[in-house]
Structure formats: C-alpha cells, structure tokens
Amino acid sequence: MKADQIARFLPETYRAALGSGRLLETLLVVMETMHAPADAVLDGLDSHFDARRTPDRFVPYLASWLDLDRYLDWPGGPQAPPRYAAGLGRLRELTAQAAELGRWRGTSDGLLRFLEVATGIPGFAIEENPPDEQGAPRPFHLRVRAPPAALEVKDLVYRVIEAEKPAHVTSEVEFEGGRPAAGELSRKG
Incomplete structure (x- = not known):
C-alpha cells in the first residue's frame, strides 16, 4: 500500500497536517516500506495456486491439498523437504492435472493417464482380466506393462x-525389455 493510500485512512486532523511537516510523511513512507513484502505476495497470490507457476518450495504443499503427498518421499525426515x-x-x-485425472479414477484409461503424467514416461499398457496359467480369464485383475524407462521410478x-x-x-x-533383479519383474497384490 502506497503512502498516499495509507494517508486516506488517517483521521481528518492528521490528513490536514500532511505537507506541513516531515515527521508524518516519513512515518507514511516507513509504513509503505513495511507493507511492501506483503503487497508483493498479495499481488502475485494467484501464482501460488497455479501448479505450473508456484514457487518450487510450495509445490509439495499444493500437491498435499490434492492428496498427492502419498507419492512423496521424505528421505531427510519430516523437517527436510520432500x-x-x-x-x-x-x-x-x-x-x-489432478482434477482432470480424478474424473477418470478407477478406470483403465485413468490409470494409464495417471501413470504417464506421474512418471513422464509414455508407453504403459493395461491388460484387464489376463489369462491365468490354465488360460482362464482372471476376473478383477490387471496386468500393467511398463516401458523399460519406468524401472528408474519403479517404486512410484x-x-x-x-x-x-x-x-x-x-x-x-x-x-x-528391462532386466530387473530377481523378484522385481512383477509385484502382485
């Protein structure tokens, strides 16, 4: 807030004194300086709620509002950045993209899209009700085929x-295509 804007909130007797002395003007300049950091944040507040423009340190916090913090790791403990x-x-x-992805939650297309957005790796495929060892379909089962590059983020x-x-x-x-260590080729559950 600028000094002249602050002056409008002063009582009439103080406003009448403006211009006659330097003390009141100096105090208004000090108040303007003290408001400057808060004004700067408020001027750019919309950017804090846009995941693509928010400061780096705010991204995990914004993700937590959307329940995406379950995908974060805390290697340095709760006080360290995730x-x-x-x-x-x-x-x-x-x-x-969380809101759009939420519309498709629980569907194969939604899971594929989520995997691609979350990892940045295209090429995932889902086979629904794949056959078991005897060739019979396995109801309520998914086989997710991940591209080799996804080995880098397999836990995710x-x-x-x-x-x-x-x-x-x-x-x-x-x-x-990848050659994971024994026991890592598939995780069933």
Whole structure:
C-alpha cells in the first residue's frame, strides 16, 4: 500500500497536517516500506495456486491439498523437504492435472493417464482380466506393462497402481525389455 493510500485512512486532523511537516510523511513512507513484502505476495497470490507457476518450495504443499503427498518421499525426515521420484517438474504437472485425472479414477484409461503424467514416461499398457496359467480369464485383475524407462521410478509406479486402481482389483506389473533383479519383474497384490 502506497503512502498516499495509507494517508486516506488517517483521521481528518492528521490528513490536514500532511505537507506541513516531515515527521508524518516519513512515518507514511516507513509504513509503505513495511507493507511492501506483503503487497508483493498479495499481488502475485494467484501464482501460488497455479501448479505450473508456484514457487518450487510450495509445490509439495499444493500437491498435499490434492492428496498427492502419498507419492512423496521424505528421505531427510519430516523437517527436510520432500522428494518426488520423477522430479519436481513431474509433480507440478501431476498437481496441475489432478482434477482432470480424478474424473477418470478407477478406470483403465485413468490409470494409464495417471501413470504417464506421474512418471513422464509414455508407453504403459493395461491388460484387464489376463489369462491365468490354465488360460482362464482372471476376473478383477490387471496386468500393467511398463516401458523399460519406468524401472528408474519403479517404486512410484507400484505406489500409483496400488492407490489408483479400484480397491477390489488385484494387479501385477511387468517391465518390458528391462532386466530387473530377481523378484522385481512383477509385484502382485
């Protein structure tokens, strides 16, 4: 708030004294200076609620409003800044698209889109009710085929699938083309 704007809130007797002395004008300049940081934040407040423009330190907080903090890691404990396996840019995009992704939650298309946005890696595929060892379809089961690049963020892939698939559905993940260590080729559950 500028000094002349502050002066309008002063009682009439003080406003009448403006211009006759330097003390009141100096106090108004000091008040203007003290308001400047808050004014700067308020002038750009809309950017804090836009995931693509918000300051880096605010992105995890904004993501937590959308219940996306379940995908964050806290390697330094609760006092340290959180880490997102696919990077801050991916968390920004996931936060920005959370409302649209929520519309498709519980569907194969929604899970595919969520995986691609969350990891930044295209090429995921879902097979619904894949056949078991005898060739019979496995009802309420998903087989997610992940591209080799997804091995870099495999824990995030598992967490996304577990959180975004319907609760009554079981799933398994296969990473194509990659050679994961034994026991990591698929996680069933």
